[in-house]
Amino acid sequence: MGFFDDHRDLLVQALQAARSRGYWSAFPEIPSGKIYGETARADGEAAFATLLDRPFEIDQPANGRVGREVSPLGKPLGITYPKSEPAALIAAARNAGGAWAAASVEERVGVALEMLARINRQSFLFGNAVMHTSGQAFPMAFQAGGPHAQDRGLEAVAYAYDEMTRVPRQARWEKPQGKSPPLLLDKAYRIVPRGIALVIACATFPTWNSYPGLFASLVTGNAVIVKPHPQAILPLALTVRIGREVLREAGFDPNVLLLAADEPDAPVTKELALDPAVGIVDFTGSPVFGRWLRENVRHAVLFTEEAGVNSVVIESTDDFGGMCRNLAFSLSLYSGQMCTAPQNIYVPRGGIDTDEGHKSFDEVAAGIAGAIDDLLSDRARAENVLGAIQSEETLKRIEAARRLGRIVRDSSPVDGAGGARTATPLIVAVDAADEHAYLEERFGPISFVIAVATAEEAIERAARSAKEKGAITAALYSTRETLIDRASEVFARAGVALSVNLTGAIYVNQSAAFSDYHVTGANPAGTACLTDSAFVANRFHIATMRRPMAA
Amino acid sequence: MGFFDDHRDLLVQALQAARSRGYWSAFPEIPSGKIYGETARADGEAAFATLLDRPFEIDQPANGRVGREVSPLGKPLGITYPKSEPAALIAAARNAGGAWAAASVEERVGVALEMLARINRQSFLFGNAVMHTSGQAFPMAFQAGGPHAQDRGLEAVAYAYDEMTRVPRQARWEKPQGKSPPLLLDKAYRIVPRGIALVIACATFPTWNSYPGLFASLVTGNAVIVKPHPQAILPLALTVRIGREVLREAGFDPNVLLLAADEPDAPVTKELALDPAVGIVDFTGSPVFGRWLRENVRHAVLFTEEAGVNSVVIESTDDFGGMCRNLAFSLSLYSGQMCTAPQNIYVPRGGIDTDEGHKSFDEVAAGIAGAIDDLLSDRARAENVLGAIQSEETLKRIEAARRLGRIVRDSSPVDGAGGARTATPLIVAVDAADEHAYLEERFGPISFVIAVATAEEAIERAARSAKEKGAITAALYSTRETLIDRASEVFARAGVALSVNLTGAIYVNQSAAFSDYHVTGANPAGTACLTDSAFVANRFHIATMRRPMAA
Structure with missing residues (x-):
């Protein structure tokens, strides 16, 4: 319970913020040395430079390397990632998923909160990674790709925690029978994940748009396979690597969190999405692929953000x-x-x-x-x-x-x-x-x-x-x-x-975690909202076991 | 707010019961004169007899009569119901829906609770109606078709109320700006229904299986069209008539709740389900029709209970x-x-x-x-x-x-x-x-x-x-x-x-509202659970409006 206890106060604040919906943020958005450490900016740039032009290591099942990202600022990144066959990813996620599903809500939530905290400490590195994949200027890449994405992830964790803890672990069911003794049952309820969750990310906001689904699926007990856009792999490869490190420290098989990197001419997304072991798909991207998912993914719960005309x-x-x-x-x-x-x-x-x-x-x-x-x-x-x-x-x-x-x-x-x-x-x-x-x-x-x-x-x-x-x-x-x-x-x-009547320093484009509901799910722009109860409540089911009370 | 205040205590108890999941029931299951009135049994039988062999009146748009129910006990009921074209039902629901959607959560919940209370007082009539359509023996028809169905309806109302009231109506968003004045926004949130809800009921448990979806959709602001099985119309015709009476008394257009009766050789279900104005479909019935719905209803949220091998x-x-x-x-x-x-x-x-x-x-x-x-x-x-x-x-x-x-x-x-x-x-x-x-x-x-x-x-x-x-x-x-x-x-x-190890007077077939989660949504027996958060949270969306704070 170490990680959960470490972050319990933050979780309580996040739960309160999600209810009151005033301004609240867990992760500071100002790229300041006073907050992130005097050398954080330089460290982040150096760490990014170190990643370029070499293999990015993740110790997951793989049989080769992929990766052809080119920065919109002009330079190929020269980074390769493990190439993992969809079937190997599914098998690894399935193996890892049993113990993860059986872990307590607090264990899973603790792991997720520790992941977010470690990701936050690397926000300058994430800023560089998001800048050189999405093309966002650094100030925005830092904010939207770093602290704001982390806030959205935390928001999803808080919602999922809230929904899961609404279900008691057990109940004593005692039905009066007039003058006869009551009927007595012991009941036990368990949160059961849907299966393997697939998170399909986009190139413009690789972390901000994927963290809600990733963290919501993870804490509800699903193993997660992250499929980045082939032009924006790095921010999610960093995320997966940090996540696996925390999982391992907490005693879980790190294959609870896997990366499915690919290249544009050999995409793996459809094969993953159609696998019957996949129970949840989160997608951000074009309406063309969104439509394919809506028409073909029948076996899994699907959450999309597609496009719109604002x-x-x-x-x-x-x-x-x-x-x-x-x-x-x-x-x-x-x-x-x-x-x-x-x-x-x-x-x-x-x-x-x-x-x-x-x-x-x-x-x-x-x-x-x-x-x-x-x-x-x-x-x-x-x-x-x-x-x-x-x-x-x-x-x-x-x-x-x-x-x-x-x-x-x-x-x-x-x-x-x-x-x-x-x-x-x-x-x-x-x-x-x-x-x-x-x-x-x-x-x-x-x-x-x-x-x-x-x-x-x-x-x-x-x-x-x-x-x-x-x-x-x-x-x-x-x-x-x-x-x-x-x-x-x-x-x-x-x-x-x-x-x-926005005329000052708030803009229609901005959507604040814990206050603005991003997308409603009520028009073709997407089927899901970041984040409301509907976004989390269907990522698990509740199983009942009942038996006559022990004497 | 009259109806809401009348039933506020019951609602509070229902909310608590749904969380603790011990034994609790709002509506007494014993068909006793001491509870329902000394003459209730005879009154129910007489009221049922009065309905036979004549038109059942509901003042909704209609252009003819339908109905060919035959009791599994042997006798045709001889009752006809208004025949309403799908397009006319959709138009009527749409007209009525605006004011219903704009009503407060408390107004809608109050109306639903009053409906359930009035339905409960007629439980003996419902027992006869369910017996002569489903073929259940009277003791079971009374219990499952009456108080147990009412409990399931109340449970859905409680869950929906809980989810809707988690969203504040407004918030003040105040973001600190260091030494500068804070950024200030007024935000307003509104619960917006999905559209028209279609409830497709079955012949074996016409009320028990349909009340959760019916009441969940209703209180979340959707107008509801109830499509009974052609062999079990009467219990739902009674439900709709009582519901419309309450709606009218509360000042709403009664077309918020409509009956779509049909006959086996001229079914109207598909036409209703495919109408783009329909935003929610609840279905209980065969996997054959369930599959058709799963494949064809893309524009609406779908909740099914189909079949299974226990x-x-x-x-x-x-x-x-x-x-x-x-x-x-x-x-x-x-x-x-x-x-x-x-x-x-x-x-x-x-x-x-x-x-x-x-x-x-x-x-x-x-x-x-x-x-x-x-x-x-x-x-x-x-x-x-x-x-x-x-x-x-x-x-x-x-x-x-x-x-x-x-x-x-x-x-x-x-x-x-x-x-x-x-x-x-x-x-x-x-x-x-x-x-x-x-x-x-x-x-x-x-x-x-x-x-x-x-x-x-x-x-x-x-x-x-x-x-x-x-x-x-x-x-x-x-x-x-x-x-x-x-x-x-x-x-x-x-x-x-x-x-x-059930060996006494509890049976595997029994599922108690507020304690047993009926169906999980995690295997082909159905896509939904009666009742969890996922069953209600997606029946509405949340719309945000924000503007700089008034000076």
Whole structure:
């Protein structure tokens, strides 16, 4: 019970935070030497450099090496990972899973919390690993790939712990029989895992999006096979290696946690997902593969985050400058490669009322475009906000999007970014009728300013597109409380998280663990929410044993 | 808030009972005049008689009448119900659903608890309605169709209430910013239903199996369409009529709860299940239709209870007589037409040790058969235990099963049962190798005594058949604690509830609300458990709205 006792206070705080949902964070997001140690930054960079151009060792069943990651900043990482056949991974997970399933809730939760604590101490290394796979600039790679991901993992552990400990281990069942002696049974309940859990991660947020499913499945007793995106293996290889170290120290077979690295031309995901021993699949990625999983994974519980078309509706504002700056940042952050980034900005054809007087449709579009130019005018700041483009495909999407309407702000590489793959935001103006242009997800720094008759029409269109195409976030700018109420109701029904009148240093893209429910599961953007009870409660079942009471 | 306040104490007790899982029941199971009123029995019979041979009125959208129920006791009921087109039901549910979704959790829970209270007061009427549709004898029809079903409904309400009230309505999010003022957001959370819920009920336990899904969907804000089995409409028509009365009194559109009655040659279930407005489907019935639902219902959350092959493993006993009597009752109760009834009784070829000395395989089989003969030797008792056979198909299955092995005890109609369709238990002896005989569900009073080498082999076979064919219950008779431990673990992993050494007045078929988890969702017997968190948590989603704090 060592690890559990070590982290018990943190768990209690996490449980409370998940209920009250005010601001709370377990893992400091500031990349500061005062918190992480004076030499942490340099140590993290050095540790990352040491990993390059050599085999990354994990002592799991393997018969070769794989790995061809290329940093979006330009350089191949040169790292290879153990190549493990799906059947070997399944067999190893199955062997390791028995004792893990039989361990107490406290033992498993203790192991998970210790993993998170050790991962946290290496946050600078994770920041470098996430930066050189996702293309995020370092400040974001540190935060989102480090402490924020760890917070999301902890949140899932807390939810799972809560659900499992709602079930008593035993009960005495005593049924009165009038004047006769009561009927007496001893009952015992046990938490039984679903089987092996497969976690399929993405390239843009390799840790943030995978930790909730990984840790939820792990603490509910399932052995976990982590299948990273072939371009973002390193952050999860580090995670698995740390996890195996903790498992071993706690006396478990480290094969409770395994890495399934592969290369784009020899993918192993489908074979793993179809294995009947797999009882849970968590997936973050494209709707094309999401659909394949939804159609083919019948034997396992499936949690997906796929894609969406996020909307902004602008009706009026009492801070035009703040609104434009806020949206400029949301559109620029990590070059729009966030599942929460806005794509479709609806503006009434007749313009809007603002604190700077009436602004025409074109003036609103120009205001946002101008705020982007201002934000990116400083090259260092531009690099820190934009980061790099994770996938070559995104550059092709930008090129195609240029032809979809009138270019309000063109995309260009960042000057002096060297070998990095970069692109500033493209904004295209279209009419609401041009649905072919804006009603599909165009992942990357691509957005549309869409002319509509009224804000009410915009809300209806945005909600309908959420229901049909999926959406995770929406933003509204309005000084009319009745419109805000209406939008709250409509977007809630469409399964979209709504942010209203953000003009300062909070952005629609941001989703805070313990407070914001990320994805609802109620539209095609995904089938699961990070994190609610439904995300954890189905990862185990409850088995009852009953017998007459011992005399 | 009237109804909620009326029943608040009951709800609090239900929440506590669901956590402690000792014996607790809200609705008295004894059909006594002292509890239900001195004239309750006669009133229930009279009320039932009044319903026969005439239209049953429900004021919902309809364009004709349907209904051709025939009592398994022999007489057509002669009752017709409103015929409502699926599209009309969906439209009515959708119209009614908006205000229901917008109501507070307390309003909805109050309405549900009042429905259950009024249903409870009519338990004698429900007993008659369930008897004349399912074929259960009155004592069981009263208990299982009345108070026990009501308890299961209340249990689902309590779980759903618990999950919904874990989410605060609002939160203040205050993020420190060092020496700068904190970032401040107001957040509001809302519970949003999935859409319209469809509840597809079965003919054998029309209320017990449908109330959990019905009430869980209702209180989480979904309008509910109840689709009864065409041979067991009446108990659910009564439920819907009472429910609509309460809804109307509480100021809601009664179309929040609708009946979709149909006839066998013009079924409406598939059309309803495929409607994109349907967000939840609960189903109890055959694996054939269950499979169709699993393959075709992609747009909705699906909860099923299908079928299973339940096993008994006999290794040794210190109460041979008690064991035989206990199993005799389990095999005879409602003529084996329970999803929890045993089918496969594994006995070592070499016999077993008992308090009466060693018993050979044949002596064990004869002991159980003899105990059935004793139990059924009194005609009144036989009728009260066996009830009638719900479906003609079951008689055909008995006929076919006679040829599958050596008949240990033959099935026959009950003497003097008049026009009722009856059949006593058939027991067939087979060898473990005859898997074609016993490894599929043969619903009804059909069981196999199966010769195995050892009890260990039997446990492995029973667990494997549970994993492959589904199973809800298992029973073990053994005086060896190590074998009991082993069986507990193996059956838990197979997703089966295990009863050990039942020799008295508790039977493996029985599943008590608030204590026994009915079905695990972990084998093909069904995808859901009555009731755990997973059964309720996914019937709604949580929508977040956030905005900078008002000054």
